[in-house]
Amino acid sequence: MNKAGLPDTPEARTAFMKDLKGWIIAWDPKTQKAAWVVDHKGPWNGGILATGGDLLFQGLANGEFHAYDATNGADLFHFDAQSGIIAPPITYKAQGKQYVAVEVGWGGIYPFFLGGLARTSGWTVNHSRVVAFSLDGNAVLPPQNDKGFLPVKPPAQYDTKVTDNGYFQFQTYCAACHGDNAEGAGVLPDLRWSGSIRHQDAFYNVVGRGALTAYGMDRFDTSMKPDEIEAIRQFIIKRANETYQREVDARKNDKGIPENATLGITP
Numbered sequence: 001m002n003k004a005g006l007p008d009t010p011e012a013r014t015a016f017m018k019d020l021k022g023w024i025i026a027w028d029p030k031t032q033k034a035a036w037v038v039d040h041k042g043p044w045n046g047g048i049l050a051t052g053g054d055l056l057f058q059g060l061a062n063g064e065f066h067a068y069d070a071t072n073g074a075d076l077f078h079f080d081a082q083s084g085i086i087a088p089p090i091t092y093k094a095q096g097k098q099y100v101a102v103e104v105g106w107g108g109i110y111p112f113f114l115g116g117l118a119r120t121s122g123w124t125v126n127h128s129r130v131v132a133f134s135l136d137g138n139a140v141l142p143p144q145n146d147k148g149f150l151p152v153k154p155p156a157q158y159d160t161k162v163t164d165n166g167y168f169q170f171q172t173y174c175a176a177c178h179g180d181n182a183e184g185a186g187v188l189p190d191l192r193w194s195g196s197i198r199h200q201d202a203f204y205n206v207v208g209r210g211a212l213t214a215y216g217m218d219r220f221d222t223s224m225k226p227d228e229i230e231a232i233r234q235f236i237i238k239r240a241n242e243t244y245q246r247e248v249d250a251r252k253n254d255k256g257i258p259e260n261a262t263l264g265i266t267p
């Protein structure tokens with residue numbers, strides 16, 4: 001994880017973004033060529049379902065659920081499911097009626113580990129639910145808070161003597177869940193804006209002593225010494241200072257959600 005960490009420079013991010021792609025390819029086995037292609041904004045979209053009625057269904061990482069014409073990829077229908085979709089849809093018949101159902105929810109190792117850059121496909125906040133469609137369905141989703149973890153002005157001071165070691169410890173023990181280089185992707189708390197980074201003991205209670213183990217946040221006092229955990233806190237405060245202003249600027253629009261999902265570079 002240390003070796004795979006991406007430097008936060010426009011050059012590194014732009015080069016990396018070029019490889020973040022996603023699409024559907026319909027393959028013609030006879031001609032050994034693509035029959036048609038639908039481009040997506042980025043990777044980590046849902047699995048696909050084809051039906052006997054010549055339809056192809058897919059949910060996308062940006063929360064859209066689509067029905068395509070299976071013969072040419074034309075977009076016949078889409079629905080805003082409000083949250084990234086990575087599961088494949090299914091179809092079934094119940095009491096004579098056909099349904100298409102999909103599990104909606106943003107997650108997996110891509111947004112966990114890749115953090116901020118997993119926003120390539122568009123901004124969503126995780127709302128987990130099952131949505132089922134039918135031809136005469138008319139249910140609507142409740143309004144949601146799409147803003148996610150908002151930037152909070154971080155403490156101004158941090159100890160630059162320990163932040164390199166803090167990065168090393170963070171990438172080793174935390175990045176796989178809280179995001180490369182401490183940028184969250186909307187599933188778990190974005191540690192840069194966490195109240196717990198404001199106080200050494202508060203942070204140690206969560207990270208060292210395991211105050212949140214019941215919620216899936218492990219304790220690390222057997223893996224690291226208290227000063228190593230404190231170095232992580234200093235590193236997160238540094239990252240919060242480095243990125244705070246660009247995160248605030250990215251939200252300066254009507255909706256208050258980042259327009260440039262990659263926060264800092266143009267894809």
Ligand code: HEC
Pocket residue numbers: 170173174175176177178188189191193194195196197203206207212215216217218220232
């Ligand atoms: C296996 C995944 C995983 C790993 C690895 C992990 N965390 Fe967490 N962390 C979580 C989850 C899940 C939560 C949310 C718990 C909750 O809902 O209260 C969390 C919450 C936190 C919080 C509380 C944030 C807040 O304001 O609510 C802090 C601080 C934190 N983690 C720090 C760390 C640090 C530092 C590391 C590395 C030493 C780390 N975590 C590693 C899963 C993880």
